[in-house]
Amino acid sequence: MTVELTLNGRPVRAQVEADDSLYTLLRALGVRSVKCGCETSSCGLCTVHLDGQPVLSCSVPAPRCAGRAVTTLEGLQSEARLLGECLADEGAEQCGFCASGLIMNALALARENPSATDEEIDAYLAGNLCRCSGYVGQRRAIRRYLSRIASGEGRA
C-alpha cells in the first residue's frame, strides 16, 4: 500500500507492507539516525516524533502514519545542537549508541516541561536505556540544557 506523510517537513510518498513498522519505513527512506535496539518496545533507541510526540517507531504501524508528520533527529539538527554540546560538556556520551533516541526524547521533554526537576527528568527518560549506564551524566547534561534554553539559548 502507498502512504503519504510528512518527514522532517517534506512530503514523502512510499510503498509499505501491511505489517511494516514506522521504523522499517524510515530506514527504507534512508533515515539513518533511527536505530532498532530491542524490538520489544523497551529500549527507546528508535524514538521519533509523530505529530510532535515521542513514540517508539518500532511499534507504530507504518500504515497508521499516513497523513501525519514524522520528525527524526535529521529534522531537528538545529534544536539538537545545544543538547549535543551539553552531553559532551557533561561527559554523558560513552558509546553513543543510545544517543539518537535519548536526544529525541529529551527534546520532547524540553518542549513539554522546560522546568523539569531531576525526578521529572528521570521519569520522562526512564524508557531510554543506556547500555553504558550513563544515566547520571545524561541527567546532568539535560539539566544543563534546560538551564541554557531557559536563559534564551539554543532555540532555532
Place this chain on the structure above:
Amino acid sequence: MASFSEYVFPETIEEAYALNQKRSSVIVAGNMWLRMCGLRKKTAIDLSRLGLDGITEEGDAFTLGAMATLRDLETHPALAREYGGAFGEALSPIVGTQFRRTATVGGSVYSRFGFSDVSALLLALDARVLLHARGETPLRDYQREPWDRDVVLGVRIPKGRRAAARSVRLCSTDLPLLVCAASLGPDGLRLALGARPGRAMIVAEGLPADADEAAFAAIARDVPLGGNRRASEDYRRRVAPVLMARAAAAVRGEERA
C-alpha cells in the same frame, strides 16, 4: 513478529466488528505486544480513525476510549483530581513515556495480560467494559472470559472513589512481580491484585476503611497466586499483604510514596 497481508482502516465501528468476525482478522490497538506474538493474520484492523481516543467526563462517570493511550490517562487532570493521582501512580512505572504514549486502554483491557498494571487499577475502580455487540459488562466478569471477537469501544469508571496502586518490580520500568490497587468509597475498601501472575482480580471488597495488617494477611493466605520465572508463589504470598497495606494506607491518605 506478527504478520499481516492487508491493513484496513474501517470507517465505522460496524465495519470493524464485521471484519473482526473472521478468524483471519485481528484488531491492532497500540501494537506494543501484538507485534511480538508471532501472529499470522490476513487482515489487520486499525481502530485509530474511529474517534475512540477520547476521555470524557459525564455525570457520575468517566469514559475512557479504547484508543486513549496510557499516557493520556496518566496526564489527564480530571482523572488525577477524581482518583487522587492513582492513574499516574499505577501507569508511570510501565516501561517509558514513549511506550505509554502508544499503548492503549483497549489493548490492555482486551488482552487481559496477567502482568497488567492497568487492569488491576480499573478493577479496583469497578470499571465496566463497553463492547460493540454485547454492550456494557463488568470488567470483573470480562477478566474471567476467553478472548472473543467483539470490539472493545472503551471503559467506563464510576466517580466517587479514591484509589491508589502499589507494585513490586525487580527494576524500574520492568514488568511487575505483583500489583495491588486499592480504592475507597462509601462501601468500604476494595483491593485488586495483578501479576499474580494470572489475570488481575478483585481479592477483597467492603473491607472497613481501617482494615489492618491482620486482615490483609488473612486475604493473602487464600488468594490464588502462582509462581513463574519472575517470582515464586511463596514470594508473592509474602509480598501481597505488604502491598495491600501500602495501597490501603495510600488510599486513606496516610502515605503517598
